[in-house]
Amino acid sequence: MRGDGSLATVEAARASAWPRHLRAAAAGAFVLALLLVPLGANSFELFLLARIAILTLFAMGFNLLFGHGGLLSFGHAAFYSAGAYTAGFILKAYPSLLLGVLGGVAAAGALGLVVGFFSVRHHDIYFAMLTLAFGMLVYSLVWKWDAVTGGDNGLIGIPRAPLLYPGPGGIPMAPVGRYYEFVVVVTVLVVAFLWRLLRSPFGIVLRGLRENAERVEFAGIPMRRYRLVAFVLSAAIAGIAGTLVGPLENTVGPETAHWATSAEPVLASLLGGASTFSGPIVGAALLVLIKEIVERHTQYWLLAMGIVLVALVLGLRGGVVGGLAALWRRTRAGVSAGTAAQDTVPAGSPGRSP
């Protein structure tokens, strides 16, 4: 997966048309399979898959900034929560799912603009600290401002509203299977957008910012403005994830803004592999499943998460996908006698910026 989106690999893919078409066909088949799941799954399984999709979105939004842009945010729950609450308000006032999602995304993006404005002028430690602090500010507001947010109880009774408008022709979404398909469609659209984005000029510049922000500036690109754009995009995608939670669970609580929520996309990205495109997807699936299993046996989910995080930082910084890719390269190198081994570079290092 290394080198995804590089000009060189895109060129190479174009030169031999087969792999690219094969890839597209495989992706299409996978999406089709996801959409057909409701035919054979019970509602618990659908809930679980929807949660995986939502965390996938959240993690991919976060990882746009972290794995690709080199900025580690500890406050992404703020945008997730802003999306969730805004969509909740809208859905309770006027039941239109599309309106709720769009409103939530706009709110999360606007919040991202404000937080980003203060945060992107700093990097590394200050950046992490500021995003965490802003995140906790949002948490305290959500939690304390009873009159608007419902305080501790949160917003309850959020409907799985029709897609467009109430009444005939509005495309009802109430059945879990139907809503699950909506979540899948949104997720696929966002993932496709990111796939394209990371292969665009902006995507390469973004990875340049991760590798060496100063050199980007000296290539003639206003690096702070680019970071801010990336920050807003990342916040908006986290916001999309947030908007999908309320209608699924029928409720949104202040814990959506808590830093334990901010930790989930961090963990999903690292678990899957932050420097790869598919890492957050794999990580989100693993994380939701592990959580499901751990919580059956113990209530100490955070402890498990912490231990996994320590292990990832100390031992497996490339994540599952990164690790598998390295293994694959090693096997291949074994076959073609060593030449490929020279291509191995020290494991990806997001967060590295001067």
Added chain:
Amino acid sequence: MTPLLRVARLRKAFGELRAVDDLSLELLPGQFACLIGPNGAGKTTLVNLLTGRLAPDEGRIEFEGRDITGLAAHARVRLGLARSFQINSVFPQLTVVDNLAIPVLARLGRSGAMLSRIDRVPELEREVGRLLAEWHLEAERARPAAALSHGTQRLLEIAIAAAARPRLLLLDEPTAGLSPLEKSQVLAQLRRVAGTGETTFVLVEHDMDIVFRLADRIIVMHRGRVLADGTPDEIRANPAVRDAYLGGTVAGPTAERPGSAPPGAPLLTVERLNTFYGQSHVIQDLSLTVRRGEVVALLGRNGAGKTTTLRSVMGLTPPRSGQVLLGRRSLKGLSPHEIAQTGVGYVPEDRRIFRDLAVRDNLLIAARAVGQRTDGDAGHGWDLARVYALFPDLATLERLRGDQLSGGQQKMLAIGRALMGNPQLLLLDEPSEGLAPAVVRALAGVVERIRTEGVTILLAEQNAAFATLLADRAYIIENGRIRLEASGASLRAHPEALQRYIAVEGTPEAG
């Protein structure tokens, strides 16, 4: 002709140090200028000011008649003022092609496009292809920059800067760490680009062969100012330049050195030392010996490997292979604090005073830190009183903080601090650098006194006059290898023997 660049009364200070001091300069389009000067002359600071990496304290910078003093770095690049960096500043995990795509996209004004595919940006592929061919990077196009050799990374470093197709290109030591073959590749390419007349060049360079071969104008900086400015012939004939590089004539304590003790047993033995910075093989199979009671000089130009040799001995840049012995004890694998406790004192080139500690505390913590010498040797009994006797200035300044001292005073303090650890061996890295001639004379007296008090000294210097005056023996180092070993007396008698390694001129036949 209107100047391409006009710099008026530029100033930049870092605390006490006036790195660029009231400097004015004009550059005409089409010139190929080299900026030279001893270490610490302010060359890199000047480049940083011109390109917007640093903001000046005072002064004005005009580019093509336009005031750019307050302009952001990226905006200067867009106007046509680009640079490369002294230390490779590439995008390590990106492929060579992507490294080049970033500046090309910026120049094409397409760097912000989010939805167009990278391989469909018009012009991009052609332009990147052109750069790959020009800078001999075609074979490496799909490899990550981090996997390239140092020399190839260096080419990429310059190519990224050139990708902006600037009107003015500032290259900060473009050939640093390159092999002769790579150097000639870079130079050939620079000459080719210069031939098109599109780009005006300013090179910061230490390799005098290159400077005198390539430049049609040489600007010599010294202590933040322009010391000399002219054609290569004018510079070669300029006595002030010769002094700045060779340290002029230093009238030492005495012409003949008193009491040259009979050489003792080897105190420091370095055998086949190899040291790397990342991919860069800086010290190559270096061997040298310092006997008890000697002053030995390690002479060479900037970048020859002097500092790295001392750092390897001190354990700060551990060597990859080779042997370092102090007396009979191997220093290999010891950490720097253990090496200090074994009896090695280190005075770094840039002094590195603990700036928020008082002078007195700087000295006391060094004494305390090596409190129990692990070899059981009581050392030479240095204490505050003896250091103050050696440097009377420090006694009067003892309550001041390290950063309130002048450069010369900091140098004294750094030497005093090293002595407080009771070293058997003192490593002195360019003690004379950046000091006024009178201070250099005083320093020569100090080094001589330290030697007579029983401390063995290994001295790294590019100031040949200063070093040969003091040294019993000297090693000449070039490109990380020892080229010559000579006695101090023979070098004092025949200073011209050093010309080839130290002097400002390029070797005549090299052009």
Added chain:
Amino acid sequence: MTQTLLFQGLVGLSGAMSLWLVSAGLTLIFGVLRVLNFAHGALYMLGAYLALTVVTSFHQDFWTALVVAALGVAVVGVAVERLFLRPVYRLPVAYQLLLTFAFVLIFDDLVKIVWGAIYQVPPMPAGLGGTVIVLGRAFPVYHLFIMVAGGAVAVGLWALFDLSLWGKLVRAAACDPEMAAAVGINVPWLFTEVFAFGAALAALGGALTVPVQTVSPGMGEGIIIDAFIVVVIGGLGNLWGAFVGALLIGLLHAYGTLFVPVFDLALAFILMAMVLIWRPAGLFGGQTT
């Protein structure tokens, strides 16, 4: 009205002092190790729980509890630094942050496992209960005690770093670790000592709040955010800045709860944002210790 304001100021000062203890350790560790310890709030919480256990389960007096809490958490600090932090000093900053963040999660749950999630109500140490009349109102004696303790720690830290040799070694290592090693200082071991010392300060801050605050698993979260704001305002790595920052935030909270109870945390953020725009490195940034 004036009396109310003055009185609330006193409340704010006593709040500022426990914040100061946590921020002092945080900024000290950053100043020397260049690692921002997200788990510092968790160490504060650990100190509170240890003190509580010493008092309620082992029936020792409060002073013993303070000492045990500080020493116990210092030992935890030694273990965390040597086993986990040391391998990541060479990695990108993001991984250092992630590692200390992992310990926030771990300690939060460990505390729940060992002490249970029940909110503990601790006893008041003898002689520090009751109130005195200040400005015509009843003011808890214990708050006065915390103010004195915070002031004493400030004086103690000043003496430690300005007068003692250990303090000077630490300052030298903070200033230039490589050069410090080259003059013979055992820098890795000094790093361990500093981390343990900072952890002990946090634990002391936690233990001191035990008699007046319910001890609960989430108690580290609020204080670490405040401490972040304090060190950002004061300038990362600057002890004196942390002291001033803690006073500012303590007072701001006290008046905030008086005038705009819902948004009191927001006030601190607005202050932080203003400081960052005006002086990006904090009020005392760019200076050391």
